[in-house]
Amino acid sequence: GAGVSQSPRYKVAKRGQDVALRCDPISGHVSLFWYQQALGQGPEFLTYFQNEAQLDKSGLPSDRFFAERPEGSVSTLKIQRTQQEDSAVYLCASSLAGASYNSPLHFGNGTRLTVT
Amino acid sequence: GQQVMQIPQYQHVQEGEDFTTYCNSSTTLSNIQWYKQRPGGHPVFLIQLVKSGEVKKQKRLTFQFGEAKKNSSLHITATQTTDVGTYFCAGIAGGTSYGKLTFGQGTILTVHP
Numbered sequence: 160g161a162g163v164s165q166s167p168r169y170k171v172a173k174r175g176q177d178v179a180l181r182c183d184p185i186s187g188h189v190s191l192f193w194y195q196q197a198l199g200q201g202p203e204f205l206t207y208f209q210n211e212a213q214l215d216k217s218g219l220p221s222d223r224f225f226a227e228r229p230e231g232s233v234s235t236l237k238i239q240r241t242q243q244e245d246s247a248v249y250l251c252a253s254s255l256a257g258a259s260y261n262s263p264l265h266f267g268n269g270t271r272l273t274v275t
Numbered sequence: 276g277q278q279v280m281q282i283p284q285y286q287h288v289q290e291g292e293d294f295t296t297y298c299n300s301s302t303t304l305s306n307i308q309w310y311k312q313r314p315g316g317h318p319v320f321l322i323q324l325v326k327s328g329e330v331k332k333q334k335r336l337t338f339q340f341g342e343a344k345k346n347s348s349l350h351i352t353a354t355q356t357t358d359v360g361t362y363f364c365a366g367i368a369g370g371t372s373y374g375k376l377t378f379g380q381g382t383i384l385t386v387h388p
Binding site for chain 1: 279281308310316317318319320323363365375376377378379380381
């Protein structure tokens with residue numbers, strides 16, 4: 160597609176439910192990032208994939224968060240047993256290069272997760 | 276870990292006034308990128324600076340990278356209502372093997388016509 164596509168656009172979950180957020184990056188982009196953005200804050204790094212390999216998951220807040228990119232394209236961020244503090248916008252971004260020093264991030268529109 | 280701070284948090288200007296936001300990193304950066312996020316939108320890439328002391332211009336926007344590669348600034352001349360949004364700097368720490376960006380908290384710009 161023309162840009163990074165994320166679904167769903169909005170998700171309301173009851174506390175304790177599991178959720179799955181999908182990211183479809185720009186075709187051919189090697190790098191894929193997940194960021195969490197709380198209201199009024201900058202995006203916070205969660206995890207990074209280079210193709211199908213998850214090279215950095217240091218930003219995942221707890222073991223309830225899990226991300227995968229099995230075929231090096233579409234990625235899914237899963238949150239188990241959601242808590243109210245998980246409420247945020249989850250942004251996916253992709254970039255062309257593997258070591259993206261000179262490659263800007265292309266962000267999707269994000270998934271706004273609200274946990275009630 | 277690496278921290279990136281931005282000031283001011285908010286800036287309200289009259290249309291036609293200038294605007295500057297400043298970005299400071301706790302560590303030396305290999306490069307810095309700037310993004311703009313419109314209300315309800317997603318961050319959109321503006322520019323990347325790599326060299327110490329680098330200055331780049333995009334029409335009314337001027338970006339600078341400090342000599343020590345630990346700070347940066349974005350200056351907008353004669354703001355317009357279309358400049359409204361949140362401006363983020365994002366840095367890649369020196370020695371990082373891939374482009375893991377650490378974002379500042381952003382400066383929210385409002386422009387009164």
